[in-house]
Amino acid sequence: MKRNKKGMAILLVLLLACAAYFAYTQYETAAARRAAAQLTLSGNVDVREVSLAFRESDRIDSVLVDEGDTVKAGQVVATLDSKELQLGIQKLKSQIAAQQSAVDKLLNGNRPEDIRQAQANYDAAVSAAKNAAGVYNRTKQIYEDIQGVSRQELDTAQHDAAAKAATAEAAKQAWELAQNGARHEDIAAAQANLKALQDELAQEEYVLSQYVLTAPTDGVIRSRLLEPGDMASPSAPVFKLSILNKKWVRAYVKETDLGKIHEGQAAQVYIDSQPDTPIAGQIGYIADTAEFTPKTVQTDELRTALVYEVRVYVDDPQNVLRLGMPATVTIDLEGAK
Incomplete structure (x- = not known):
């Protein structure tokens, strides 16, 4: 009986060992x-990281974010001192206003009052020329008929008549110029000068826009490398931005x-x-x-x-x-x- 129990126990142990071995192999498999x-x-x-630097070189005026701050695309993160540049832009605007007035004057032509004044000057010069011509003719007649005047007086009357005639011709041309207005070449030159000033203003305003540093995309400021008062340049990043x-x-x-x-x-x-x-x-x-x-x-x-x-x-x-x-x-x- 004892032998049967012992055999049963051994068999049970063998079965358990087989089961354990099977489970282990299944687990390993x-x-x-x-x-x-x-x-x-x-x-x-x-x-991905981006080095944020100003395109222009100048002194940093303000730094608006710190390390660890989350920024959005287009957000202003720093600015440069732009006082000198703004003064130059204001001067350019004044020059453009003056040049615009000059162009408008050339395009609008002379005022009616200026034309009438030129005509009056011409009429007066014509009258003076006619009077000087009459004096010369009478002096010449006297000189030829009775020699009642000297040769010098005759020459003086002749020169005065010629001078008054030239003055009348110049007054006529001034009157015609007042009527015709400015030449096309003068208008074109004035307009070209105006365009050059406007282009220079656009360039300076673009430079001013580069005095503001903005985030190119959403990200986190990893490093703040410069502070207000430091000199910025394209080769000196202000921030390291992680995208x-x-x-x-x-x-x-x-x-x-x-x-x-x-x-x-x-x-x-x-x-x-x-x-x-x-x-x-x-x-x-x-x-x-x-x-x-x-x-x-x-x-x-x-x-x-x-x-x-x-x-x-x-x-x-x-x-x-x-x-x-x-x-x-x-x-x-x-x-x-």
């Missing part, structure tokens, strides 16, 4: 299947796994601070050229292998991903088939 169905990569977060609309994880894949992935394939991104909350991503870039494993990849078996860079792009509306942050990428290979 399932784990192997899961590993084969999923590719896991390690990488780091990359963020929020697209981030990616830079990872590396072995050549043996390269055929398992493709552009557009879905992926999940995990970070240490949120291990249970994956961020949905998509493979957007796979390098065409292999490279040696970077030092940031901490996998022993890959240290001497050639790998290919992979970029997994993600949307991060909550802004939880930071530049250089380590991340884990998982890719469902079964779903990709």
Whole structure:
């Protein structure tokens, strides 16, 4: 009886051992299947950054945002001291107003009062010329008939008549000029000068617009590099701006796994601070050229292998991903088939 119990116990132990071995092999098989169905990569977060600098060189007047501030596209973040430029613009506007008046005067022609005055001057000059001509004729007749005047008096009368006639001709031309108005060439020259001043004003106003630094896109101020009173220039950035609309994880894949992935394939991104909350991503870039494993990849078996860079792009509306942050990428290979 005891032997039967002992045999039963041994049999029971053997059955339990077999069951445990079967369960273990099933677990290992399932784990192997899961590993084969999923590719896991390690990488780091990359963020696009923009260096914001003024196009013009001048002293910084104000800095309106600090490090860590979120800014919107078009938001003013800094300004330059523009007092000198504004004074120059005001001077240009005064010159344009004066030149515009000159152009208007040429286009409108002379006033009726000016024309009538020119005509009156012409009439007076004609009368004076006729009187001087009469005096000369009478003096000449006396000189020829009775020689009652000297030769010098005759010459004086002749010269006076000629001068009054020339004055009358000049008055006539002035009257005609007043009637005809300005020449087309003079009007064109005045209009060209006006256009040159207007173009110069437009250029100065554009330069003034560059004295205001705005954010080119939505983002977060990562670095504030200059302060009010510093001299700004195109080569001296005022801010470093991180762009929020697209981030990616830079990872590396072995050549043996390269055929398992493709552009557009879905992926999940995990970070240490949120291990249970994956961020949905998509493979957007796979390098065409292999490279040696970077030092940031901490996998022993890959240290001497050639790998290919992979970029997994993600949307991060909550802004939880930071530049250089380590991340884990998982890719469902079964779903990709």
